[in-house]
Amino acid sequence: MPRTQNVLAAQWSPNGEALGSLDLTIPANQVFGLNVFSPAVQRQRLPKPVYQQLQATLARGEAIDTSLADQIAAAMKDWAMEKGATHFTHWFQPLTGSTAEKHDSFFAPTGEGTAIADFSGKELIQGEPDASSFPTGGIRATFEARGYTAWDPTSPAFILENPNGAVLCIPTAFASWTGEALDNKIPLLRSMDALSKSAVRALRLFGDSAAARVFTTVGPEQEYFLIDEQYYFERPDLINTGRTLFGAKPPKGHELDDHYFGSIPERVLACMLDVERELAKLGVPIKTRHNEVAPAQYEVAPVFENSNVGCDHQQIVMQVLQQVARRYGLVALLHEKPFAGVNGSGKHNNWSMGTDTGDNLLEPGDTPHDNLQFLFFCQAVISAVNKHQALLRASIASAGQDHRLGANEAPPAIISIFLGAELLKVFEALESGSGEGGTDKGFLGLGTEVLPRLPMHGGDRNRTSPFAFTGNKFEFRALGSAQSLSLPNTVLNTIVAESLDALSDRLEKALEGGASLEEAVPAIVREAWSADKAVVFEGDNYSDEWHREAESRGLQNLRTTPDALPWLVEGQTVDVFSQYGVLSQRELEARYEVQVEQYVVKVNIEAETAASIARTMLLPAAVRHLELLRAAEVPALVDETSALVDEFVNAIHALEAANATHQGDEGSIAHAQYMRDTVLPAMDAVRDVADRLEKIVADDLWPLPKYEEMLFIK
Ligand code: ADP
Numbered sequence: 001m002p003r004t005q006n007v008l009a010a011q012w013s014p015n016g017e018a019l020g021s022l023d024l025t026i027p028a029n030q031v032f033g034l035n036v037f038s039p040a041v042q043r044q045r046l047p048k049p050v051y052q053q054l055q056a057t058l059a060r061g062e063a064i065d066t067s068l069a070d071q072i073a074a075a076m077k078d079w080a081m082e083k084g085a086t087h088f089t090h091w092f093q094p095l096t097g098s099t100a101e102k103h104d105s106f107f108a109p110t111g112e113g114t115a116i117a118d119f120s121g122k123e124l125i126q127g128e129p130d131a132s133s134f135p136t137g138g139i140r141a142t143f144e145a146r147g148y149t150a151w152d153p154t155s156p157a158f159i160l161e162n163p164n165g166a167v168l169c170i171p172t173a174f175a176s177w178t179g180e181a182l183d184n185k186i187p188l189l190r191s192m193d194a195l196s197k198s199a200v201r202a203l204r205l206f207g208d209s210a211a212a213r214v215f216t217t218v219g220p221e222q223e224y225f226l227i228d229e230q231y232y233f234e235r236p237d238l239i240n241t242g243r244t245l246f247g248a249k250p251p252k253g254h255e256l257d258d259h260y261f262g263s264i265p266e267r268v269l270a271c272m273l274d275v276e277r278e279l280a281k282l283g284v285p286i287k288t289r290h291n292e293v294a295p296a297q298y299e300v301a302p303v304f305e306n307s308n309v310g311c312d313h314q315q316i317v318m319q320v321l322q323q324v325a326r327r328y329g330l331v332a333l334l335h336e337k338p339f340a341g342v343n344g345s346g347k348h349n350n351w352s353m354g355t356d357t358g359d360n361l362l363e364p365g366d367t368p369h370d371n372l373q374f375l376f377f378c379q380a381v382i383s384a385v386n387k388h389q390a391l392l393r394a395s396i397a398s399a400g401q402d403h404r405l406g407a408n409e410a411p412p413a414i415i416s417i418f419l420g421a422e423l424l425k426v427f428e429a430l431e432s433g434s435g436e437g438g439t440d441k442g443f444l445g446l447g448t449e450v451l452p453r454l455p456m457h458g459g460d461r462n463r464t465s466p467f468a469f470t471g472n473k474f475e476f477r478a479l480g481s482a483q484s485l486s487l488p489n490t491v492l493n494t495i496v497a498e499s500l501d502a503l504s505d506r507l508e509k510a511l512e513g514g515a516s517l518e519e520a521v522p523a524i525v526r527e528a529w530s531a532d533k534a535v536v537f538e539g540d541n542y543s544d545e546w547h548r549e550a551e552s553r554g555l556q557n558l559r560t561t562p563d564a565l566p567w568l569v570e571g572q573t574v575d576v577f578s579q580y581g582v583l584s585q586r587e588l589e590a591r592y593e594v595q596v597e598q599y600v601v602k603v604n605i606e607a608e609t610a611a612s613i614a615r616t617m618l619l620p621a622a623v624r625h626l627e628l629l630r631a632a633e634v635p636a637l638v639d640e641t642s643a644l645v646d647e648f649v650n651a652i653h654a655l656e657a658a659n660a661t662h663q664g665d666e667g668s669i670a671h672a673q674y675m676r677d678t679v680l681p682a683m684d685a686v687r688d689v690a691d692r693l694e695k696i697v698a699d700d701l702w703p704l705p706k707y708e709e710m711l712f713i714k
């Protein structure tokens, strides 16, 4: 019975009591933050002076001393053990883009054959996980081994539950013994500091003496697929690479648009509710959930948080999605392109800047003064994105992304900004001095003193733009679904810091020269706008005309990962990162090396998996089918099939040859180019024949679950 597994996949009964929504009037159901050592818990658990000292230290962004750490560690341990934790781990983000943990027991032997629970401030603050196998891009030779983790007190510790015990996770940074960053958190924190300094400096020029810190904020929208686990485990390609390397296009795709925002299947909703409950316990504030465009594709988005906590939480979201899905017999696919010909999954990175006094700096204001300031910060972003468009592109480059960007479902590899009609009108009026600011009152200093209130909320949207202004934030939409948010946000923070300083330099000079803000700011913004407006594009980013137009504007079109990555180490990248103390040249080179290597390794795993599936699963199926046709004596079909089988064998041989000897020095950019130019096309050629075979080989002989099964049976 060939279809049994489909029937099994479709049969699902509510697991546990997870269906339905909880009655939140029952205190036990209010789980938000239950497993987080949050400021509220700290206030309860720490002696008052200790708590106050901790908060004050954090507010000033200073390091925590050991005696303070000892008291915090003791409280944290007691809290965690009451919740069933037996172990703690320094939870960090190595350059692989995922998270790492090494568990240590709270219990230490006393020497008398017993053990006591012990957790000192020193253990809280610093760990030495060795961790010599993480990629370091040459910063740390394995013989020097030691890497250090350092507690990040600005991201709260949390408890990960498991049916058999719980673990206290302490967010940490990971550095080499020479102090170089080996992770994604350190540069992010450094970039947040840099942006804060530059933004506060600008705010002072606007007369704001209250704001002491500016935080960047991030609200990521995560897309993912859920498929039945039976199909997943029947597909070595999904297991090994996260995407299907074979699979003919199903008769039905997303053409009917019947999935987007459609009603959520019961099993999936049950899973989502459980995911959200687990995330709530971990203090991750989930806000929206819905079906996405592709069949079996969904999205989840939290309320935004400061970039550091938001990036940590995003890693937790990906982890929890994958763990909880299994409770429902589902597997969450986070790959950027799990199914060819079906929309892939991205991650929108909503980004803004907010002061510690509660103002969103990208929110158009109510007063002319506020709007001057808004235009100034907005222009800083436009100028930064224009100058560093290639670096932004590089910050989101990966093997998975190359199947998605520019494929008429995701923004192209060209970075441009969408402002929306209202805001664009404002900048254009400012530039032309026409006074036609899109409002009847005219526009700032051009016939009237009054800056119009910008009616931008709920304004128009352009889903094709990689970098769009959406009312009170910019939305960087080109991230891949599996990516860590850290690097793109590190880049954004750093380049905007630089651009703010460039504008502030000019403003400072003008103000010193006796100009008023109302005179100086429009002139400075106008000048910067004229220089950088080429990056602004309001039209359809998916169209061919845009590719031509972008080229004539001199915008970068870095189509593939090997094209983009070298921008991580370009001169202007090294300059801005070292000037702001975010990443040294050596640290950048290390990252570049790691990313190139990851690309090579990922494509290589795909290529070897493809060759093996083709030869050991698909070719035998095709040959058996051919035998059947021969036995049945249907010459027309025999000829057709045997021609395809020959073609398949040739394509497999070509792929195996491409896999056998690579060109380019191991892990070099030339090696990456070889993977792109030779290996990937050889894989595509094998797939092309395989997908045609899938359509003619007897269904009961075909060994891989088909697209229509994976995507539509839920
Ligand atoms: P859409 O799908 O229309 O883009 P969503 O509601 O799905 O909108 O997601 C919007 C995201 O933007 C949410 O994650 C939200 O938290 C985030 N966001 C809102 N304001 C800010 C801000 N000031 N800074 C960063 N992210 C923000």
Ligand code: MG
Pocket (backbone or CB within 6 Å): 221, 348, 475
């Ligand atoms: Mg969005």
